[in-house]
Amino acid sequence: MLLEGDLIYLLDSKGYRHWLTLGNGMVRVQGLGVVDSSKIIGQEDGYALSIAGKTFTALKPMIGDLMQSLERGPQIITPKDAATIAFRLGLRAGETVVEAGVGSGALTMALINSVMPTGRVISMEFREEFARGAEKNIKRAGLHEFWEVKIGDIRKDNPGVMADAVSLDMPDPQLALDNIEAFLRPGGRISAYVPNTNQLADVVHGLEDRNYIEIDALENIQRRMEVHPGGVRPSFENLGHTGYLIFARKPSR
Numbered sequence: 001m002l003l004e005g006d007l008i009y010l011l012d013s014k015g016y017r018h019w020l021t022l023g024n025g026m027v028r029v030q031g032l033g034v035v036d037s038s039k040i041i042g043q044e045d046g047y048a049l050s051i052a053g054k055t056f057t058a059l060k061p062m063i064g065d066l067m068q069s070l071e072r073g074p075q076i077i078t079p080k081d082a083a084t085i086a087f088r089l090g091l092r093a094g095e096t097v098v099e100a101g102v103g104s105g106a107l108t109m110a111l112i113n114s115v116m117p118t119g120r121v122i123s124m125e126f127r128e129e130f131a132r133g134a135e136k137n138i139k140r141a142g143l144h145e146f147w148e149v150k151i152g153d154i155r156k157d158n159p160g161v162m163a164d165a166v167s168l169d170m171p172d173p174q175l176a177l178d179n180i181e182a183f184l185r186p187g188g189r190i191s192a193y194v195p196n197t198n199q200l201a202d203v204v205h206g207l208e209d210r211n212y213i214e215i216d217a218l219e220n221i222q223r224r225m226e227v228h229p230g231g232v233r234p235s236f237e238n239l240g241h242t243g244y245l246i247f248a249r250k251p252s253r
């Protein structure tokens with residue numbers, strides 16, 4: 001059911017999404033002008049409606065849609081990499097995750113989605129303006145109840161919690177490994193996301209030096225397929241390289 005206060009999008013026949021928060025009465029929607037919210041509130045997710053003679057479908061966003069629609073500051077992670085991180089960290093409801101840095105908050109949303117409603121994500125970010133931008137994005141997605149941001153440097157500051165998992169998306173994650181010892185629980189999981197192979201090697205060596213176990217490094221490649229009347233082939237618009245992912249577990253010391 002679509003309710004007042006829900007962030008939704010109206011999908012048009014060309015596949016474009018027009019975002020709006022369902023409000024009391026008329027709501028301004030970029031690209032569409034003014035839309036009467038009362039026609040949508042109370043309808044089922046997937047409701048089809050007509051606006052100025054054109055058909056739209058009203059849909060509640062999934063977490064990947066929210067990640068891709070946020071206001072961007074620093075480069076955001078792709079849904080394919082965020083999904084792999086959340087899954088390979090083995091996140092479940094009730095767990096505590098520490099991440100750095102928050103950037104635009106895209107990966108944060110995928111992490112929150114995996115531990116809510118009883119768990120939480122603590123983001124450590126050393127640039128105040130990025131923390132505030134991410135806060136705006138996370139509030140817009142309605143996920144702020146399960147999240148806290150701390151201004152600090154994960155290479156030296158302590159988030160003040162014991163984490164089940166730590167997720168790093170920053171240029172020099174290997175330099176945070178000593179500090180993380182104090183707040184990642186035994187058996188806890190760690191991930192790092194880096195764009196270059198030299199960074200991947202630095203992280204793997206750093207984990208090996210600290211006797212982490214089940215170290216696994218990978219590149220996550222996905223190809224979107226196009227189905228045409230004449231045949232089926234990978235899209236020409238596929239992303240090439242995004243980043244490398246490294247996972248490991250901390251043994252009891």
Ligand code: SAM
Pocket residue numbers: 074075076077100101102103104105106107108124125126127130152153154155169170171172
């Ligand atoms: N995961 C984010 C997303 O999907 O939107 C993008 C993260 S962005 C690539 C890297 C972020 O890490 C930046 O916001 C940067 O300021 C922050 N950062 C870099 N080194 C850091 C450190 N040592 N401690 C805390 N934040 C750090």
